[in-house]
Amino acid sequence: ETASKYDAPSMVPVGVDPTRASIARVYDAFLGGKDNYAIDREVFDQVLQVAPEARDLAWSNRNFLTRAVRFLTDQGGIRQFLDCGSGLPTAENTHQIAQRIDPEARVVYVDNDPVVIAHGEALLEENDFTHFVAADIFQPQQVLQNPQVRKHLDFEQPIALLHVGTLHHYTADNGGELMREYIDALAPGSFVAISHFLNPETPEHQALATRMEDVFIHSPMRSGRFRTKAELRKFLPGLEIIPPGPGAEPDFTLSDMWWPDGPRLRPLSPVEECSAAAVGHKPL
Numbered sequence: 001e002t003a004s005k006y007d008a009p010s011m012v013p014v015g016v017d018p019t020r021a022s023i024a025r026v027y028d029a030f031l032g033g034k035d036n037y038a039i040d041r042e043v044f045d046q047v048l049q050v051a052p053e054a055r056d057l058a059w060s061n062r063n064f065l066t067r068a069v070r071f072l073t074d075q076g077g078i079r080q081f082l083d084c085g086s087g088l089p090t091a092e093n094t095h096q097i098a099q100r101i102d103p104e105a106r107v108v109y110v111d112n113d114p115v116v117i118a119h120g121e122a123l124l125e126e127n128d129f130t131h132f133v134a135a136d137i138f139q140p141q142q143v144l145q146n147p148q149v150r151k152h153l154d155f156e157q158p159i160a161l162l163h164v165g166t167l168h169h170y171t172a173d174n175g176g177e178l179m180r181e182y183i184d185a186l187a188p189g190s191f192v193a194i195s196h197f198l199n200p201e202t203p204e205h206q207a208l209a210t211r212m213e214d215v216f217i218h219s220p221m222r223s224g225r226f227r228t229k230a231e232l233r234k235f236l237p238g239l240e241i242i243p244p245g246p247g248a249e250p251d252f253t254l255s256d257m258w259w260p261d262g263p264r265l266r267p268l269s270p271v272e273e274c275s276a277a278a279v280g281h282k283p284l
């Protein structure tokens with residue numbers, strides 16, 4: 001494979017190296033799944049040491065995915081999803097959420113983790129409208145030019161591109177350019193949904209974000225950047241951000257605060273202050 005301007009240390013595929021934790025398996029451990037190994041649980045345990053509520057970080061992310069896909073299908077009228085970094089199958093996957101609203105909504109999942117490829121292909125390709133592609137999501141052209149992606153998604157029509165819980169594993173600084181390549185390929189009216197570890201820049205929570213980033217980057221997983229809102233906005237070039245709540249400014253917000261399902265009855269846990277999300281719309 002040729003060198004690419006998007007190469008970065010964390011981008012070396014985890015393969016079957018037993019000394020490397022896999023992002024997908026570590027995430028599975030955070031969510032309480034069973035598809036993870038000792039090396040992955042080691043990362044989870046290290047994060048628990050600095051953030052006892054660490055599980056909430058993964059659930060904030062996953063619950064945002066659920067609400068965003070429901071919104072995009074129902075309000076956005078989207079019938080095609082390109083889910084980058086699908087992860088291991090959980091109870092509520094993108095196709096299950098979208099196809100509850102329209103059984104013919106099309107979903108293409110993309111991931112490059114060997115365990116996801118092994119389990120995901122079988123479990124996620126549940127019907128003729130749901131497909132799985134093995135590709136590197138940080139090489140946009142590899143995804144966009146993939147024949148399966150082109151076969152199952154119509155790029156002349158709006159698409160929802162999901163980069164949920166992925167870009168914090170892209171450690172280089174040119175992620176805005178990377179996302180622009182994706183966005184340029186999308187038809188007007190398309191949407192992009194992103195969630196990402198947040199550096200909250202507040203005296204109470206910044207130290208926690210820094211400690212978690214330090215653990216992730218030095219762990220056998222080797223990636224997990226906590227970016228500021230200003231850094232995150234660069235991931236949605238040329239898009240109009242959907243206001244994340246009634247009367248809210250169009251901007252990234254805490255993932256838990258993005259159109260929550262109901263009123264908040266308990267305070268956010270500290271890690272929930274360290275995850276942000278937004279949905280952008282490509283102007284018509």
Ligand code: SAM
Binds near residue numbers: 088112137
């Ligand atoms: N999107 C899901 C969610 O939010 O629940 C899963 C998020 S999980 C934290 C990140 C996923 O991105 C993992 O499954 C991992 O294998 C995948 N991933 C990370 N780097 C990747 C790459 N370069 N190419 C393809 N997939 C990648």
